[in-house]
Amino acid sequence: MGDVRSAGPASGAVPSTDMPAEAGWHAGRDAGDAALPAILMTVTVGGGSVFPAAEGALREFHGLRIRAAPHGGREVAATGCVVDPREARFASPQLDRLGGELGLRLFPFGRTDADAALAVDEEGRLLALGTGGAWFLGATVREGLAVLTEGVAPVRLRPPRWRFPLPGLPADLAGAVRAALVAVYVLHSSGVFGARAVRLRATTFRGIGVVAVDEEFRLRRGALEENAEPLTEAMSARLDAAGVRAGGCELTLTVTAPPGTDGPSATVECGVTVGGDRTHGPALTLSAGLSTSFGPAAKALGACADALADWSASTAGTPVS
Structure with missing residues (x-):
């Protein structure tokens, strides 16, 4: 699915529905008190280390349970997710291997309703890894969540x-x-x-x-x-x-x-x-x-x-x- 030269909505695009906002997200949100212990537990169990882009994304979105858009999906089936790195901590070995192939560090971000692990990379981009392979969701977490919950076709990660x-x-x-x-x-x-x-x-x-x-x-x-x-x-x-x-x-x-x-x-x-x-x-x-x-x-x-x-x-x- 998708084209390797594009990835979901253009930067800054406003989704037709704003599912993260409906779940409680707002500009300037900081869930640090809850996010930081979850990050520490993820590192303790899964290994690795957190980096600024991952910490910033988790402080902003941690704890949200985001539903799929009610219209069912623009291009593919829309799916919701939970933002909590502990939900993807057991996928850390697979995420480490994926990060090695990409030449980037990845950190667990959460889990989709379809049980795919979500991860943030060092550039603050959102990716997913599930039984169907690895996917690039968006150049920012905000864009990636829109791709996921709106049902926009993501970019399949595979060697071109x-x-x-x-x-x-x-x-x-x-x-x-x-x-x-x-x-x-x-x-x-x-x-x-x-x-x-x-x-x-x-x-x-x-x-x-x-x-x-x-x-x-x-x-x-x-x-x-x-x-x-x-x-x-x-x-x-x-x-x-x-x-x-x-x-x-x-x-x-x-x-x-x-x-x-x-x-x-x-x-x-x-x-x-x-x-x-x-x-x-x-x-x-x-x-x-x-x-x-x-x-x-x-x-x-x-x-x-x-x-x-x-x-x-x-x-x-x-x-x-």
């Missing part, structure tokens, strides 16, 4: 992956190099990361496949198109040295984040494969870790995917020279 067929791409090393350089350009112009190298992996067709070459080739300074010929020549020489022919291998050229890249961008990978799939032909893939499934990283990755999709469509019936 796209596949773009390249019907006009020559199924050879030179074609793969040119596609990889397009990926380098699109990743950079979309604000994902600036690549400094392309990795070549050559797998022979013998038996179950033998990796003959797995090596990184650095990009030269200057215009990207000026890299095409030198890269192709260097990779061809490496294949020759390994005693394999480009036409007798599956070739995968991968563009990854350079060492030292922080945040979700470090998990993004773009690759082009030629020679292996004789049925569907050359293709380019874009994949990333769970941490790119929402927020600014998702927006940048979505722009990258759109650009690659446009380029993929442009190759149909028009060989890439």
